[in-house]
Amino acid sequence: MTEPTLRxxxxxxLSIDPRSPHHVAAVFEHDIGIRFNDKERMDVEEYCISEGWVKVPAGKTVDRKGKPLLIKIKGKVEAFYR
Incomplete structure (x- = not known):
């Protein structure tokens, strides 16, 4: 028998950037999803549930280090495990 993995x-x-103080590597060992304003989004780079915002890439625009420029969008945020 296999034991269920504890999540x-x-x-x-939470942020996907490993250099961020809000990055939690243990969470990314599992598949997570973000629902923003009742629609699932696949392009979220960072979120805050209590403040109600997500950061997503602004098109194909990148900064001088090659990282995507992010815009903050406010609304209802839900995070869940798939």
């Missing part, structure tokens, strides 16, 4: 609680503020 850590999803934090209120």
């Amino acid at each position: 850590p609680d999803l934090p209120d503020h």
